[in-house]
Amino acid sequence: MAEQPPLSWLGNTLSPWFPDVEQALESPEGLLAAGGQLSPEWLLEGYRRGIFPWFSDGEPILWWSPDPRxxxxxxxxxxxxxxxxxxxxxxxxxxxxxxxxxxxxxxxxxxxxxxxxxxxxxxxxxxxxxxxxxxxxxxxxxxxxxxxxxxxxxxxxxxxxxxxxxxxxxxxxxxxxxxxxxxxxxxxxxxxxxxxxxxxxxxxxxxxxxxxxxxxxxxxxxxxxxxxxxxxxxxxx
CATH class of the missing domain: 3.40.630.70 (Leucyl/phenylalanyl-tRNA-protein transferase, C-terminal domain)
Incomplete structure (x- = not known):
């Protein structure tokens, strides 16, 4: 089985940037990236692209795009x-x-x-x-x-x-x-x-x-x- 690509880490920038959703990991299913911000700009850009945040206290911000949805x-x-x-x-x-x-x-x-x-x-x-x-x-x-x-x-x-x-x-x-x-x-x-x-x-x-x-x-x-x-x-x- 081919190795998964490394998880993308996002910069703490005002302008949001996400990798292509097809780069999401297979395990854990749909995990796309970590980091970034929870500002309205980041959240709205995520939603427009089918990406949402989901993480627990003590974790970095984790962004997901599961397949299937x-x-x-x-x-x-x-x-x-x-x-x-x-x-x-x-x-x-x-x-x-x-x-x-x-x-x-x-x-x-x-x-x-x-x-x-x-x-x-x-x-x-x-x-x-x-x-x-x-x-x-x-x-x-x-x-x-x-x-x-x-x-x-x-x-x-x-x-x-x-x-x-x-x-x-x-x-x-x-x-x-x-x-x-x-x-x-x-x-x-x-x-x-x-x-x-x-x-x-x-x-x-x-x-x-x-x-x-x-x-x-x-x-x-x-x-x-x-x-x-x-x-x-x-x-x-």
Whole structure:
């Protein structure tokens, strides 16, 4: 078996630079590079190219581009009868961009494997939210936040980052309401990053990295800057 190329180390520069995603390692699968910054410029350039950060405290910034890639096409969301009933009769209120900081805090503490959402990562995504790229979905019971998710919107692609639940199905309700919002705005794709059985049951599927990057090229033809006010809304009351 041929040796893998060495991992690319990125400089701590203001202008982002990433190697071609086809240089990502086979083991660990999809690891592309280390270093760089978590500034909005670096994060947005990464997302445009199908690259996302994922690392733990004590590690350098690690950038990933897995092959295959887990994605959800908005028209392929599967809502089972039990979930449809929860949406109709669960007594939830669902909002967009009403509590971004609270959602990311909950994801860091309540999501299984959520320890990778470090304080540095939280600050980075809060900065994206302030610029109109980072978005959250909140599911409420009365005044209590019981579920939600957050991610990044660039062009017509939503890059999902994490979700959490304090009640059964609350994160699924968040995703279902987000999909309806995105469909109405002609979004082409939701990036789920890694395969999980949970996402597969909801209709997400694996596609090749080359197909994924081709979809990005066609769907990220403009970047809606400063769109937070357009997202700050109530989806279900």
């Amino acid at each position: 887990m994605v959800l096409f908005p028209n392929e969301l599967k809502i089972r009868r039990s979930l449809a009933k929860r949406i109709r009769n669960g007594g939830f209120r669902v909002t967009l961009d009403h509590a971004f900081s609270d959602v990311i805090e909950c994801c860091s503490t309540l999501h299984e494997g959520g320890t990778w959402i470090t304080e540095t990562m939280k600050d980075a995504y809060k900065a994206l939210h302030q610029l109109g790229y980072g978005h959250s979905v909140e599911v409420w019971r009365d005044q209590q936040l019981v579920g939600g998710l957050y991610g990044v919107a660039v062009g017509k692609v939503f890059f999902g980052e994490s979700m959490f639940s304090r009640e059964n199905d609350s994160s699924k309700v968040a995703l279902a309401m987000l999909v309806e919002f995105l469909k109405a705005r002609d979004f082409k794709l939701i990036d789920c990053q890694m395969h999980t059985p949970h996402l597969e049951r909801l209709g997400a599927r694996l596609i090749s990295r080359s197909d994924f990057t081709a979809l990005l090229d066609s769907a990220i033809d403009h970047d809606p800057i400063g769109v937070s006010s357009q997202w700050h809304t109530t989806l279900m009351s």
